[in-house]
Amino acid sequence: MSRVPGEPIWIELFTADTDRAGAFYGDLFGWTVEESGPELGNYALFLRDGEPIAGLMRNDIGVPDTWSVYLHSADAVATVAAARAHGGQVVVEPMQVADRGHMAVVADPSGASVGIWQPLEFDGLATRGEDRAPSWFELHTTGYAAAVPFYRAVFGWSTHEVSDSPEFRYTTLGKDDDALAGIMDATGHFDGQPSAWVFYVQVDDADATLARALDLGARRLPDTGPHDTPYGRLAVLADPAGVPLSLVGPNRG
Structure with missing residues:
Protein backbone atom coordinates (compact mmCIF):
# COMPACT_ATOMS: atom_id res chain seq x y z
CA MET A 1 0.00 0.00 0.00
CA LEU A 120 8.12 -4.24 7.23
CA GLU A 121 5.69 -7.17 6.97
CA PHE A 122 2.86 -5.37 8.78
CA ASP A 123 1.42 -2.32 7.03
CA GLY A 124 -1.00 -1.19 9.75
CA LEU A 125 -4.66 -0.33 9.28
CA ALA A 126 -6.42 -2.50 6.73
CA THR A 127 -9.00 0.22 6.04
CA ARG A 128 -10.22 3.65 7.11
CA GLY A 129 -13.30 5.74 6.42
CA GLU A 130 -15.63 2.73 6.44
CA ASP A 131 -18.25 1.56 8.92
CA ARG A 132 -16.73 0.50 12.28
CA ALA A 133 -13.27 1.74 11.26
CA PRO A 134 -11.33 4.92 12.03
CA SER A 135 -12.29 7.69 9.63
CA TRP A 136 -10.45 10.77 10.90
CA PHE A 137 -7.39 11.50 13.04
CA GLU A 138 -6.79 14.75 14.86
CA LEU A 139 -4.29 16.38 17.19
CA HIS A 140 -5.84 18.65 19.82
CA THR A 141 -2.95 20.84 20.88
CA THR A 142 -2.38 23.75 23.20
CA GLY A 143 0.83 24.48 21.31
CA TYR A 144 -0.54 24.95 17.81
CA ALA A 145 2.14 27.39 16.62
CA ALA A 146 4.88 24.85 17.41
CA ALA A 147 2.94 21.70 16.49
CA VAL A 148 2.32 22.52 12.83
CA PRO A 149 6.01 23.04 11.91
CA PHE A 150 6.96 20.03 14.09
CA TYR A 151 4.81 17.59 12.12
CA ARG A 152 5.90 19.18 8.87
CA ALA A 153 9.61 18.86 9.70
CA VAL A 154 9.59 15.55 11.59
CA PHE A 155 7.01 13.50 9.68
CA GLY A 156 7.15 15.25 6.31
CA TRP A 157 3.58 16.52 6.43
CA SER A 158 2.32 18.49 3.45
CA THR A 159 0.21 20.98 5.41
CA HIS A 160 -2.86 22.97 4.37
CA GLU A 161 -4.21 25.80 6.53
CA VAL A 162 -7.98 25.44 6.77
CA SER A 163 -8.64 28.32 9.17
CA ASP A 164 -6.56 30.81 11.15
CA SER A 165 -9.06 32.83 13.16
CA PRO A 166 -8.92 33.22 16.96
CA GLU A 167 -12.06 31.08 17.20
CA PHE A 168 -10.82 28.23 15.02
CA ARG A 169 -7.27 27.43 13.96
CA TYR A 170 -6.91 24.23 11.98
CA THR A 171 -4.34 22.67 9.63
CA THR A 172 -4.59 19.40 7.72
CA LEU A 173 -2.20 16.82 6.31
CA GLY A 174 -3.18 17.10 2.66
CA LYS A 175 -5.96 19.26 1.25
CA ASP A 176 -9.74 19.01 0.99
CA ASP A 177 -10.86 15.49 -0.01
CA ASP A 178 -7.25 14.25 0.13
CA ALA A 179 -6.77 15.33 3.75
CA LEU A 180 -5.72 12.48 6.07
CA ALA A 181 -5.43 14.12 9.50
CA GLY A 182 -5.76 17.46 11.24
CA ILE A 183 -4.17 19.69 13.87
CA MET A 184 -6.59 21.80 15.92
CA ASP A 185 -5.70 24.68 18.21
CA ALA A 186 -7.35 23.45 21.41
CA THR A 187 -6.56 26.56 23.43
CA GLY A 188 -9.74 27.55 25.21
CA HIS A 189 -11.48 24.30 24.26
CA PHE A 190 -11.94 20.92 25.96
CA ASP A 191 -11.79 22.34 29.51
CA GLY A 192 -8.01 22.63 29.61
CA GLN A 193 -7.32 18.98 28.77
CA PRO A 194 -3.71 18.20 27.80
CA SER A 195 -2.67 17.98 24.17
CA ALA A 196 -3.52 14.59 22.68
CA TRP A 197 -4.13 12.67 19.48
CA VAL A 198 -7.68 11.39 18.93
CA PHE A 199 -9.43 9.43 16.21
CA TYR A 200 -13.07 9.03 15.18
CA VAL A 201 -14.72 5.70 14.43
CA GLN A 202 -17.24 5.82 11.58
CA VAL A 203 -20.68 4.45 12.51
CA ASP A 204 -24.01 4.41 10.70
CA ASP A 205 -25.86 5.97 13.67
CA ALA A 206 -23.94 7.92 16.34
CA ASP A 207 -26.93 8.09 18.70
CA ALA A 208 -27.66 4.38 18.56
CA THR A 209 -23.98 3.48 18.92
CA LEU A 210 -23.63 5.76 21.95
CA ALA A 211 -26.73 4.21 23.52
CA ARG A 212 -25.34 0.73 22.93
CA ALA A 213 -21.99 1.74 24.43
CA LEU A 214 -23.72 3.01 27.57
CA ASP A 215 -25.56 -0.31 27.87
CA LEU A 216 -22.19 -2.07 27.69
CA GLY A 217 -20.69 -0.06 30.57
CA ALA A 218 -19.40 3.09 28.88
CA ARG A 219 -19.94 6.52 30.40
CA ARG A 220 -21.39 9.63 28.80
CA LEU A 221 -19.06 12.64 28.91
CA PRO A 222 -20.48 16.14 29.49
CA ASP A 223 -21.03 18.41 26.48
CA THR A 224 -19.78 15.84 23.98
CA GLY A 225 -22.85 15.19 21.85
CA PRO A 226 -24.16 13.63 19.84
CA HIS A 227 -24.47 16.83 17.81
CA ASP A 228 -24.49 17.67 14.12
CA THR A 229 -21.43 19.41 12.65
CA PRO A 230 -20.21 20.21 9.13
CA TYR A 231 -18.18 16.99 9.37
CA GLY A 232 -20.90 14.64 10.63
CA ARG A 233 -22.71 13.86 13.85
CA LEU A 234 -20.09 13.61 16.60
CA ALA A 235 -20.14 12.01 20.03
CA VAL A 236 -17.46 11.22 22.61
CA LEU A 237 -17.78 8.62 25.36
CA ALA A 238 -15.55 6.98 27.94
CA ASP A 239 -15.22 3.22 27.55
CA PRO A 240 -15.57 0.98 30.65
CA ALA A 241 -11.93 1.67 31.57
CA GLY A 242 -12.47 5.44 31.25
CA VAL A 243 -10.64 5.82 27.92
CA PRO A 244 -12.22 8.45 25.63
CA LEU A 245 -13.58 7.22 22.31
CA SER A 246 -14.95 9.46 19.54
CA LEU A 247 -17.71 8.50 17.10
CA VAL A 248 -18.85 10.10 13.85
CA GLY A 249 -21.99 9.28 11.90
CA PRO A 250 -24.36 10.92 9.43
CA ASN A 251 -25.99 14.17 10.55
CA ARG A 252 -29.62 14.00 11.56
CA GLY A 253 -30.53 17.54 10.50
Missing part, protein backbone atom coordinates in the same frame (compact mmCIF):
# COMPACT_ATOMS: atom_id res chain seq x y z
CA SER A 2 1.34 3.44 -0.94
CA ARG A 3 1.62 5.68 2.13
CA VAL A 4 1.69 9.46 2.42
CA PRO A 5 4.56 10.66 4.67
CA GLY A 6 3.34 10.97 8.24
CA GLU A 7 -0.17 9.65 7.63
CA PRO A 8 -1.94 7.82 10.50
CA ILE A 9 -1.18 4.15 10.04
CA TRP A 10 -2.23 2.41 13.27
CA ILE A 11 -4.18 2.79 16.51
CA GLU A 12 -3.54 0.92 19.74
CA LEU A 13 -5.42 0.47 23.00
CA PHE A 14 -3.20 0.19 26.09
CA THR A 15 -5.41 -1.12 28.90
CA ALA A 16 -5.10 -3.00 32.17
CA ASP A 17 -8.10 -5.24 31.39
CA THR A 18 -7.71 -6.58 27.87
CA ASP A 19 -10.50 -9.13 28.37
CA ARG A 20 -13.02 -6.42 29.24
CA ALA A 21 -11.80 -4.27 26.35
CA GLY A 22 -12.12 -7.16 23.93
CA ALA A 23 -15.68 -7.82 25.04
CA PHE A 24 -16.69 -4.14 24.92
CA TYR A 25 -15.26 -3.32 21.47
CA GLY A 26 -16.41 -6.68 20.16
CA ASP A 27 -19.99 -6.03 21.21
CA LEU A 28 -19.91 -2.39 20.08
CA PHE A 29 -18.18 -2.67 16.68
CA GLY A 30 -18.09 -6.39 15.96
CA TRP A 31 -14.30 -6.42 16.27
CA THR A 32 -12.72 -9.76 17.15
CA VAL A 33 -9.45 -10.33 19.02
CA GLU A 34 -6.51 -12.28 17.60
CA GLU A 35 -3.89 -13.15 20.21
CA SER A 36 -0.16 -13.43 19.52
CA GLY A 37 2.44 -15.46 21.33
CA PRO A 38 5.23 -14.49 23.73
CA GLU A 39 7.55 -13.71 20.82
CA LEU A 40 5.45 -10.57 20.28
CA GLY A 41 4.87 -9.87 23.96
CA ASN A 42 1.37 -11.36 23.79
CA TYR A 43 0.31 -8.35 21.72
CA ALA A 44 -3.20 -8.78 20.34
CA LEU A 45 -4.97 -7.41 17.28
CA PHE A 46 -8.51 -6.17 16.93
CA LEU A 47 -9.84 -7.45 13.60
CA ARG A 48 -12.68 -5.91 11.59
CA ASP A 49 -14.14 -8.49 9.21
CA GLY A 50 -10.95 -10.51 9.67
CA GLU A 51 -8.56 -7.61 8.86
CA PRO A 52 -6.37 -5.64 11.32
CA ILE A 53 -8.03 -2.48 12.63
CA ALA A 54 -6.27 -1.78 15.98
CA GLY A 55 -3.78 -3.10 18.51
CA LEU A 56 -4.58 -4.30 22.02
CA MET A 57 -1.80 -4.28 24.60
CA ARG A 58 -1.93 -5.02 28.33
CA ASN A 59 -1.12 -2.09 30.59
CA ASP A 60 0.80 -3.53 33.53
CA ILE A 61 2.91 -0.48 34.42
CA GLY A 62 0.32 1.51 36.35
CA VAL A 63 -0.14 4.46 33.97
CA PRO A 64 -3.60 5.54 32.76
CA ASP A 65 -5.18 3.44 30.03
CA THR A 66 -5.16 5.17 26.65
CA TRP A 67 -5.67 4.93 22.91
CA SER A 68 -2.61 5.86 20.83
CA VAL A 69 -2.19 6.94 17.21
CA TYR A 70 0.85 5.93 15.14
CA LEU A 71 2.11 7.85 12.10
CA HIS A 72 3.90 6.33 9.13
CA SER A 73 7.67 6.67 8.83
CA ALA A 74 10.03 5.38 6.18
CA ASP A 75 12.86 5.43 8.76
CA ALA A 76 11.93 5.34 12.45
CA VAL A 77 15.48 6.12 13.62
CA ALA A 78 15.65 9.23 11.43
CA THR A 79 12.17 10.33 12.53
CA VAL A 80 13.14 10.07 16.20
CA ALA A 81 16.32 12.07 15.53
CA ALA A 82 14.26 14.73 13.78
CA ALA A 83 11.81 14.84 16.70
CA ARG A 84 14.68 15.49 19.10
CA ALA A 85 16.05 18.21 16.84
CA HIS A 86 12.71 20.01 16.62
CA GLY A 87 11.75 20.18 20.29
CA GLY A 88 10.22 16.74 20.84
CA GLN A 89 10.95 14.24 23.59
CA VAL A 90 11.57 10.53 23.08
CA VAL A 91 9.21 8.29 25.06
CA VAL A 92 10.18 4.93 23.52
CA GLU A 93 13.40 4.57 21.55
CA PRO A 94 13.21 2.92 18.10
CA MET A 95 12.96 -0.85 18.22
CA GLN A 96 12.28 -3.62 15.74
CA VAL A 97 9.16 -5.72 16.33
CA ALA A 98 10.11 -9.12 14.89
CA ASP A 99 9.50 -9.05 11.13
CA ARG A 100 6.52 -6.71 11.49
CA GLY A 101 8.25 -3.31 11.50
CA HIS A 102 10.03 -0.70 13.59
CA MET A 103 8.27 1.39 16.24
CA ALA A 104 8.99 4.31 18.53
CA VAL A 105 7.02 6.88 20.53
CA VAL A 106 7.77 10.58 20.87
CA ALA A 107 6.09 13.56 22.50
CA ASP A 108 5.65 16.67 20.37
CA PRO A 109 6.49 20.16 21.74
CA SER A 110 3.02 20.48 23.30
CA GLY A 111 3.41 17.16 25.15
CA ALA A 112 1.13 15.03 22.97
CA SER A 113 2.46 11.49 22.56
CA VAL A 114 2.44 10.02 19.07
CA GLY A 115 3.66 6.66 17.85
CA ILE A 116 5.94 6.02 14.89
CA TRP A 117 5.55 2.93 12.72
CA GLN A 118 7.94 1.91 9.94
CA PRO A 119 6.33 -1.08 8.23
